[in-house]
Structures are given as C-alpha cells and as structure tokens.
Amino acid sequence: xxxxxxxxxxxxxxxxxxxxxxxxxxxxxxxxxxxxxxxxxxxxxxxxxxxxxxxxxxxxxxxxxxxxxxxxxxxxxxxxxxxxxxxxxxxxxxxxxxxxxxxxxxxxxxxxxxxxxxxxxxxxxxxxxxxxxxxxxxxxxxxxxxxxxxxxxxxxxxxxxxxxxxxxxxxxxxxxxxxxxxxxxxxxxxxxxxxxxxxxxxxxxxxxxxxxxxxxxxxxxxxxxxxxxxxxxxxxxxxxxxxxxxxxxxxxxxxxxxxxxxxxxxxxxxxxxxxxxxxxxxxxxxxxxxxxxxxxxxxxxxxxxxxxxxxxxxxxxxxxxxxxxxxxxxx
Numbered sequence: 001x002x003x004x005x006x007x008x009x010x011x012x013x014x015x016x017x018x019x020x021x022x023x024x025x026x027x028x029x030x031x032x033x034x035x036x037x038x039x040x041x042x043x044x045x046x047x048x049x050x051x052x053x054x055x056x057x058x059x060x061x062x063x064x065x066x067x068x069x070x071x072x073x074x075x076x077x078x079x080x081x082x083x084x085x086x087x088x089x090x091x092x093x094x095x096x097x098x099x100x101x102x103x104x105x106x107x108x109x110x111x112x113x114x115x116x117x118x119x120x121x122x123x124x125x126x127x128x129x130x131x132x133x134x135x136x137x138x139x140x141x142x143x144x145x146x147x148x149x150x151x152x153x154x155x156x157x158x159x160x161x162x163x164x165x166x167x168x169x170x171x172x173x174x175x176x177x178x179x180x181x182x183x184x185x186x187x188x189x190x191x192x193x194x195x196x197x198x199x200x201x202x203x204x205x206x207x208x209x210x211x212x213x214x215x216x217x218x219x220x221x222x223x224x225x226x227x228x229x230x231x232x233x234x235x236x237x238x239x240x241x242x243x244x245x246x247x248x249x250x251x252x253x254x255x256x257x258x259x260x261x262x263x264x265x266x267x268x269x270x271x272x273x274x275x276x277x278x279x280x281x282x283x284x285x286x287x288x289x290x291x292x293x294x295x296x297x298x299x300x301x302x303x304x305x306x307x308x309x310x311x312x313x314x315x316x317x318x319x320x321x322x323x324x325x326x327x328x329x330x331x
Contacts, residue, residue: 042080057248066240096220121154134162143187195284295330
C-alpha cells in the first residue's frame with residue numbers, strides 16, 4: 001500500500017475514534033457511576049394512586065440518580081415491619097403506631113422520614129346519622145377494616161376525644177369495603193382514609209359528614225422506616241433513599257396532574273376508573289402529606305401516639321421515643 005494512502009487511512013481511523021468518543025459524551029444521558037442497589041419496598045396496601053410520589057420518583061429517575069432500583073411489594077404493614085426488623089430488607093412504608101408497637105416488642109425499627117403530615121384516618125357517615133363530633137359515635141354501628149393498623153388506632157383516638165370507649169359503639173369488621181357497606185346501610189359509620197372513601201361517597205351522590213382524626217389529635221403518621229443496623233452501618237443508603245423519596249413527594253405536590261398520569265403505569269384499572277374521582281383522591285392526599293420541612297416528624301405527634309397506645313393497652317409502659325424516630329434526613 002502506498003505510504004500516502006496508509007497515512008490517510010490512519011488519520012481517518014483516528015478522527016472517527018475521536019468523534020465517536022466526543023459524540024458519546026454529549027448524547028448519552030448521565031448514568032449512576034455505581035451498580036444500582038435493589039430495594040424491595042413494602043407499601044402496606046394495594047396499588048393505589050395515593051402512592052403517586054413513589055411512582056413518580058421511579059419514573060422521573062429520582063431513585064436511579066441515587067443508585068437505587070425500587071421494587072414495589074404490596075403487603076400488610078406488619079409484614080414490612082417484621083422484614084425490616086429482621087434486616088431482611090432495609091426499608092418499608094408504615095404508619096407511626098407500627099413503629100412503637102414493634103419497638104415495644106424489642107424490634108429495632110426506626111422511622112426516618114415522614115410521608116404524611118396529618119394522620120389520614122377518619123370516620124364517615126351519612127348526614128342523617130348526625131355525626132358532628134366524636135361524642136356522636138355513641139351507640140353507632142361502626143365498620144372498620146379490622147382491629148389493627150392505623151384505622152383502629154385512629155378510631156380509638158376519636159373515641160378518646162369524645163369521652164367514649166370501645167364499649168360505647170358496636171364494631172363490625174367489614175374489610176376494605178367501607179363505601180359499599182355504608183351505601184347499603186350495613187353500618188351507620190365507617191372508619192376510612194379521609195382522602196379516599198369520602199370522595200368516592202360524595203361522587204356517588206351521598207351527603208356525608210366526616211370526622212378527621214387530625215382535627216382532634218396530632219399523631220405520628222405514615223412514613224419510611226429502616227432498622228438500627230442499617231442506620232448505623234449504612235447511613236448513606238438511608239440518606240439516598242430518603243432524598244429520592246422526598247423528591248417524589250415534592251414532584252407530586254408541584255406536578256399533580258403529571259403524577260396522576262404516571263400512576264396509570266403502576267395501578268391496574270386506574271385508566272378505566274372514574275378519572276375525576278381518582279384525581280380528586282390524589283389532590284386530597286397531597287394536602288395530607290405536606291410537612292415543613294419535607295420528611296420532618298413532629299415530636300409532639302409521637303408523644304400523642306404513645307398516649308393513645310397506652311390508653312388502648314397496646315403499650316404496657318412508655319418507650320424511649322427519641323430512639324424510635326429521627327429527623328436527621330429531613331430537609
């Protein structure tokens with residue numbers, strides 16, 4: 001081969017290599033520099049539009065930017081608590097009472113970021129029941145998913161606010177069928193999530209009254225937990241998980257319509273359901289999970305929660321509340 005042709009071919013090869021390198025640097029999105037850490041996250045409920053902050057954090061790449069890959073796992077809160085306590089998984093979404101109940105059993109779970117500011121539980125009844133204050137629950141047949149979780153604790157807090165105890169009402173376990181049970185007059189009132197069933201009932205044309213637990217008691221609500229081992233040995237993992245989650249909450253608050261559309265990719269049937277109702281449920285949920293700063297857990301809410309659990313007999317003695325939660329990662 002003539003020297004001139006050999007020289008030209010070499011020059012072309014070098015030029016092509018350099019152009020490819022430069023083009024790759026400018027066109028390829030920046031990816032995490034480390035392998036993604038897979039996180040299985042128990043949600044405590046079925047797929048639902050209320051989880052829009054987490055769906056948005058996945059779709060918008062907030063978790064990936066923190067080198068995290070999230071797998072949603074829809075199981076009971078108690079299952080999530082048990083798995084985190086055993087250090088089989090690092091995180092779960094639970095309500096505040098689950099943290100104190102677990103720690104009372106010696107389980108080393110720690111609440112690291114608040115999702116909801118207001119306790120989202122309440123009681124709803126048709127207006128003809130005359131439910132205006134917690135005291136009006138006396139003598140009522142009250143439907144409840146079961147004698148567990150935030151619903152049960154929220155009901156007890158309302159009864160306490162009305163000077164009542166459990167014997168003053170008739171409790172009926174109805175599962176998560178509050179709308180149907182109330183519509184059919186199977187019960188006089190039902191324990192619900194204030195951003196969910198009341199909106200559905202109103203859309204069906206029922207005139208209702210709602211008693212919100214948050215109007216009578218500040219209680220530690222839903223949020224993210226880890227365990228003491230992870231907190232001690234891998235605080236950076238906690239920081240990254242909380243940071244991405246808070247970005248998801250902030251995104252949903254600022255771009256609620258977009259977050260609703262994102263949720264359709266995660267919630268089967270959301271596209272076939274009443275869009276106006278589901279959108280209203282998300283808007284009402286956004287109002288509940290506003291904290292200042294984001295992720296902040298109110299110490300007074302933990303004290304109040306402990307008082308309710310002591311009154312219920314679910315705690316036999318006060319706990320070290322400062323060990324049960326941290327605001328180190330809120331912003």
